[in-house]
Each structure stands twice: as C-alpha cells, then as structure tokens.
Amino acid sequence: MPELPEVETVVRDLRPLVVGRTIRAVRHGPKKLRKPWQAKWNPLVAGTRIEGIRRRGKWMVVNLISGRAVSAPRLILHLGMTGQFTAVDGAHPAPDHLHLVLELHQGRELRFRDPRRFGSVTFHADEAEVEAFFEQNGLGPEPFGLDPAYFRQAVRGTSRTLKAVLLDQRVVAGVGNIYADEACSLAGLHPQRRGKSLTPADADRLRGAIETVLTKAIEYRGSTIRDYVGGSGLRGGFQNEFRVYGRTGDPCRACGTAIACVRLSGRSSHFCPSCQPTHHKGTKAAQRTTKKTQEGIR
Numbered sequence: 001m002p003e004l005p006e007v008e009t010v011v012r013d014l015r016p017l018v019v020g021r022t023i024r025a026v027r028h029g030p031k032k033l034r035k036p037w038q039a040k041w042n043p044l045v046a047g048t049r050i051e052g053i054r055r056r057g058k059w060m061v062v063n064l065i066s067g068r069a070v071s072a073p074r075l076i077l078h079l080g081m082t083g084q085f086t087a088v089d090g091a092h093p094a095p096d097h098l099h100l101v102l103e104l105h106q107g108r109e110l111r112f113r114d115p116r117r118f119g120s121v122t123f124h125a126d127e128a129e130v131e132a133f134f135e136q137n138g139l140g141p142e143p144f145g146l147d148p149a150y151f152r153q154a155v156r157g158t159s160r161t162l163k164a165v166l167l168d169q170r171v172v173a174g175v176g177n178i179y180a181d182e183a184c185s186l187a188g189l190h191p192q193r194r195g196k197s198l199t200p201a202d203a204d205r206l207r208g209a210i211e212t213v214l215t216k217a218i219e220y221r222g223s224t225i226r227d228y229v230g231g232s233g234l235r236g237g238f239q240n241e242f243r244v245y246g247r248t249g250d251p252c253r254a255c256g257t258a259i260a261c262v263r264l265s266g267r268s269s270h271f272c273p274s275c276q277p278t279h280h281k282g283t284k285a286a287q288r289t290t291k292k293t294q295e296g297i298r
C-alpha cells in the first residue's frame with residue numbers, strides 16, 4: 001500500500017509532466033472506486049488547466065484553474081492499495097483496470113489505474129472544500145518538522161502500542177505499515193511498546209527516526225511491493241533497503257538476530273528481538289535494582 005514516500009514520488013514525477021497543461025477531455029470507466037467518480041464532474045474538469053499538484057499525508061491534491069468561471073477547483077486522489085497515477089503518451093495502449101483518464105494537450109494522458117479499486121479521485125469546488133475534507137478525515141500534521149512537545153504528548157499520553165499510534169493518521173499523516181516498522185526499528189523501540197512507557201528521549205528518537213526513514217525512502221523513489229509505480233511509471237527501490245519490514249527470519253543488519261513478526265493493530269509488524277526489546281532497558285534494570293534492594297532489606 002503506497003505511503004508518504006510513494007505518494008511524494010508520484011507528485012514529484014508528475015509535476016514537470018502535467019503542470020501548466022490544459023485538460024481537453026475526461027473519460028471514466030464503469031467500475032466504482034472507493035469514492036466513485038461522478039459523470040457530472042467531467043464537464044467541470046474539461047477545459048481547466050493544471051496549476052499544481054501536491055501531497056498531503058497519503059493524499060494528492062491537483063489544483064485546477066478554470067478561465068471561464070474564474071474558479072479554482074481541486075481533485076483529491078488516494079492510491080488505496082494498488083492505485084497508479086501516471087502521465088503517459090496517449091498512444092500507449094490503455095492498460096486494464098483504468099478508471100479515469102484526463103486527456104491533456106499534445107496527446108498526453110493522465111491515467112488513474114487501480115486493480116483493487118480501494119483508491120479514489122474526487123472533485124471539490126475550491127481549496128476550502130479541500131481543507132474541510134482533510135478536517136473531516138481527521139488528518140494530523142505532516143511528519144516533517146513536527147513539534148517535539150506535540151509528538152512527546154501524542155505518544156506518551158496513550159496506552160496504545162507504538163504501532164497503533166504511528167498508523168493513526170490523526171497523530172501524524174502519511175505513515176503506514178512499512179514505515180511504522182522501519183521507524184521503530186531505527187529508533188530501537190519495539191512496535192508493541194505502550195506509548196506511555198516511552199521516556200521523552202525515546203519519543204524524540206522515534207520522531208527523528210520517522211523523518212529519517214521517510215526522507216531516505218523518498219530518495220529511493222519509495223518502495224515497490226506490488227503495483228506501486230511513480231508518476232512516470234518507474235518503480236521504487238527502497239524495498240531493498242528495509243531493516244525489518246518483510247524480512248521475517250532474515251538476520252538483523254545490526255546484530256544478526258533473526259527478524260521476528262507479530263500482529264499488531266491487525267497488521268504484520270516486523271522487529272529485531274535483540275535491538276528492539278519489549279521493555280525499556282532502563283526500567284527493567286531499575287526494577288531489578290529495586291527488587292535487590294528490597295531483598296537486601298528483608
């Protein structure tokens with residue numbers, strides 16, 4: 001499932017290929033996406049010009065501008081599990097599972113393909129509707145430049161597992177199963193640890209690890225597990241760099257211990273049992289010391 005680095009890669013790929021181009025016509029397929037595209041949107045999109053494209057969490061927003069109506073409508077896209085949003089020469093044969101085609105000038109096409117149809121493309125009248133949409137979805141802050149105090153409170157103020165906290169888009173937008181596991185691994189924290197068991201330093205380390213992992217993944221154009229491709233059709237390369245994700249039984253790159261896997265929040269969660277202990281080392285040592293002291297007193 002595409003997460004922040006994959007969506008960011010699509011946006012960066014598409015930007016030079018589509019911004020400034022006019023949408024001549026819109027074609028849509030008969031099958032319903034998670035949020036179905038509506039035929040009444042076709043004439044509202046045809047004739048507009050693509051002014052920009054950006055990412056927010058795992059979502060994409062396409063800014064359109066209409067000269068006739070002096071309006072600035074938006075498209076909001078989600079790749080779901082298997083979505084692909086690519087700009088190609090219209091002469092390329094149409095693939096299967098194609099749900100929406102924006103015909104651009106000079107024969108280029110912006111195509112939304114999605115075999116499993118968990119993705120969506122929706123039309124919104126203006127930027128205010130986009131803001132309202134993300135608010136309704138409870139979308140939290142972007143993971144880059146997060147306020148340390150906010151993140152400490154969000155993590156340490158809950159008894160949920162780190163995995164559950166990181167998957168929660170209200171806490172931080174854009175992280176999914178892959179990068180939650182990778183960030184916990186980099187921070188040396190077990191994904192099953194309760195948020196409230198973390199020290200402020202642990203929380204800071206986790207926040208830094210999220211940024212580092214996502215930044216590195218973007219440099220590698222994201223991770224291609226199944227269908228994901230960037231906006232120009234190229235695959236990602238970060239799947240070869242995983243520390244723990246999908247490496248169950250393989251040796252930890254740091255200590256050689258076999259990577260383990262448990263189910264947390266309904267998702268497979270990968271970790272190194274040695275580098276990511278279930279309990280805080282300090283706490284455990286402190287518990288031992290307390291016990292010894294008590295025994296000594298007795």
Ligand SMILES: [Zn+2]
Binds near residue numbers: 255
């Ligand atoms: Zn290890």
